[in-house]
Amino acid sequence: MSSSLPLTARPLGVTLRNAPILIGGDWGLSLENASLRVVEKMRLACVGQLELKSDRQPQRIHVENVRTGPPHIWLHFDKQSVADIVVDIGDRDWCKLAYQFGHELGHVIANSWGPGAAPRPGSQWLEESLVESFSLWGLGRLAQAWRTDPPFAGDNGFGDAIADYRQRQFSIYQGFAAQGPDAAGAKAWFKDKKADLETANGLTPTGLALAPLLVETMTHAPEWLEAIGALNRWPERSSLPLPSYLEAWIRSCGEIKANPALPERLQGLLL
Numbered sequence: 001m002s003s004s005l006p007l008t009a010r011p012l013g014v015t016l017r018n019a020p021i022l023i024g025g026d027w028g029l030s031l032e033n034a035s036l037r038v039v040e041k042m043r044l045a046c047v048g049q050l051e052l053k054s055d056r057q058p059q060r061i062h063v064e065n066v067r068t069g070p071p072h073i074w075l076h077f078d079k080q081s082v083a084d085i086v087v088d089i090g091d092r093d094w095c096k097l098a099y100q101f102g103h104e105l106g107h108v109i110a111n112s113w114g115p116g117a118a119p120r121p122g123s124q125w126l127e128e129s130l131v132e133s134f135s136l137w138g139l140g141r142l143a144q145a146w147r148t149d150p151p152f153a154g155d156n157g158f159g160d161a162i163a164d165y166r167q168r169q170f171s172i173y174q175g176f177a178a179q180g181p182d183a184a185g186a187k188a189w190f191k192d193k194k195a196d197l198e199t200a201n202g203l204t205p206t207g208l209a210l211a212p213l214l215v216e217t218m219t220h221a222p223e224w225l226e227a228i229g230a231l232n233r234w235p236e237r238s239s240l241p242l243p244s245y246l247e248a249w250i251r252s253c254g255e256i257k258a259n260p261a262l263p264e265r266l267q268g269l270l271l
Helices: 032-047 094-109 122-150 158-179 187-198 212-220 222-230 244-258 262-269
Strands: 021-025 060-065 072-073 082-087
Touching: 021 032, 032 060, 032 082, 032 094, 032 122, 032 158, 032 262, 060 094, 072 094, 082 094, 094 122, 094 158, 094 222, 122 158, 122 187, 122 212, 122 222, 158 212, 187 244, 212 262, 222 262, 244 262
Parallel strands: 021 060, 060 082
Antiparallel strands: 072 082
């Protein structure tokens, strides 16, 4: 993978919707071509109708499967305009592949793929909860699309398996939220959990208690998702406390002409 393009440049017309996807790593019995079909199908489910307004979209996406370690974005410092997504799946585990890819793709949409994008405590918990919810939202759309137009001939029924996988994961987060935020009590929840949330650098049960509310919001107002592309376009990125983070996010939406309704909704819910 080589490119002389800086991170903020890409060929005219190339976005995360159509950027080439490269497959690498150890896929075992999961043929690379089959894995690529699943990844492409999940990308379409996630961004097929999404307004992609970020000025920091990569030129290419590289998806690598490893057999140890958690999924993540590999941050390299060679100025390549490539988003490197690392997943960890077993043979032909298409549900897990779509789920992990959707989460990491959310980070890429949120401009967390280039040098300097390492997680920083403060409001990193919110980005993690957002992209996890984004993946669950995308899995719901993938299940529907798989039933009518599967990537493998005659495999329509696997859409039900994807829906079941999504529901099992969603149920876990509903359990986290059982004593946590609802639309009426989110302010009190955030005030109570603020200290724990601000020290989190990844996915935690506390932060994921917000996921059911986020998934519900994404389902009812998918057009609000374009705001994710305005995340982290300021030097402090996620190190800001939530009030400042949401204000920076709203300003960033204005800079790239993205709908600010999602950060404004969170501002009203949590602060």
